[in-house]
Amino acid sequence: MIGKKTRAACGAIAVLSASAVLAQAPSKTRAHVETLASPRLEGRLAGSNGEMLASEYIASELKKIGAKPLPEKTDMRLPFEFTAGTKDGGSRISISRVTRDEAKGTVGGIAGGLTPTNASVRALSFSDNGDVDAPVVFAGYGIVVPEGQGFAYDSYATLDVKDKIVVVLRYFPEDAENKTKQILARYADLRYKAMAARQHGAKALIVVTGPRSPNAGELAPMTFDTALAGSGIVAVTVNGAVADNMFAAVGKKLEDVQKSLDDANPHAAGFAMSEVTARVHADVVREKKTGHNVVAYLPATDQVTTTAKPWVAIGAHYDHLGHGEAGNTLAAKDDASKVHAGADDNASGTAAVLAIAATLAREKRHRNVLVALWSGEELGLIGSTAFAMAPPVPLDQLAAYLNFDMVGRMQDNKLTVQAAGTSPAWAKMLEQANVAAGFDLVVQEDPYQPTDVATFNAASVPSLTFFTGTHADYHKPSDTPDKIDYEDLDRVAAFAAAILRRVEQTDAPPQFTKVDQQMQGGGGRAGVRVFTGTIPDYSSDAKGLLLGGVIGGGPAEQAGLQKGDIIVEIAGQTIANIYDYTYALDVLKIGQPAKVIYLRGGERRETMLTPGARK
């Protein structure tokens, strides 16, 4: 990242005096951090009881200082719904062999009787729910390598799978050369296999882990998945016994069949299992939970004369990782399920916001001060995004938004302030406020940060986010309150309050500047080489890819795409969700225009998008 460094004159002297004074005064932040990061709050996972307790604490603290629920709201706690995980709700499969004598097709146990149990079949997390009853086709590894990878491989080249149930092996050919394996591995993800099956017209996908592969005969795991909807095809995994029965019905042994495919010869093909039909019932239970943002405000005491943007906002996320359930813990295996205290991430930012609000509550205010503590940040900025999608206060009324995420572990007096590129006003304000504060400021322009400031940048609100840097306890249970430097945390709060005061008192609010995103953003899958400049909205359950925004100056913006558009097809690939989109990026060529079909306000439109190169 490109940052510019600003140092205040006499910084070191200012630090010493500020610390000396603060050492006498009781910390404004310590009690908040110790409460929020205490074991009783169990790591504050969005939608959990710990989150509930935390939100109640925050609301009561806000009430104490005289903050009010937003206009027309009676409660500071604003609920939002999200998908917290998936589980199997009772998927089933039955296999039947149809002989010529009974060609009408009867469904039931095959000869010898196969009664699948719970252990023999499970839905994949991205499966549609539903029933499919159809003949079975074996499609090998179910891999389709797009053109231009220097290696042609298409499991469907010689097969007709329209309206059929496709059986595929998990992973990729086991005996392939390493270089070939690397290519095949990129297209071996089960989501990609499901998409390939769907695009060839299959009605359902059955995945089996072959006897020659790791985890032989075991069910593929149901991975953590926050997608709100299925991927457009019924998809289940079966164990080795079910698979053996299927192949036995056509007189084959799965191990022999797998071996014939394992050298990755692109001409080795699957086959129709015309005597076998399957009835698949897939049931994925997407567990919806409710999270709560806590949002209040301090009404202006003395409104600015101009009516331009009568609000300023401060915010921080208060949720954290709970017991590591969501899979985003960085703890070693033995520690992964312990309470993740989240003292720095982000009890520290929450405490800073509460301290700033308490300070401002005692002063004259020329603008309303919106105070927001977000939940669902750790699961993908879900809380702030939900707020911005249906804002109780119009976001164009916000003069600025200041965000705090991990501000409790300052090292060497260094404070990083990001998103400064969102307004030309920030550089001077930061420098002026820092004369008194005396931090070694690292000012970074980039607003595309993995924290809630990104939400407000996308909404064209001039923003800043404060950060004291990462550390070895990041996303681990060991991120505890005893490691927080409370004096410096109080200093960060005082510094930010000074900046907020400037914004709040000025008649002319800061201008918003759109920062062009550097190439590192977007997509999210390692190995994607093209850059389209789209910002997906991860919390959407729309069929297609809902855009939360487009990157300034990027290919999507140049193609005329904008926030709220839903991409349903790109370069001939149908897009049901974010994963389809990510995979579709593989078929795009840098510099070569691709047709994009999208929905805007329900109307189907077309444009051409020319991808750039991702750095």
Ligand SMILES: [Zn+2]
């Ligand atoms: Zn975090």
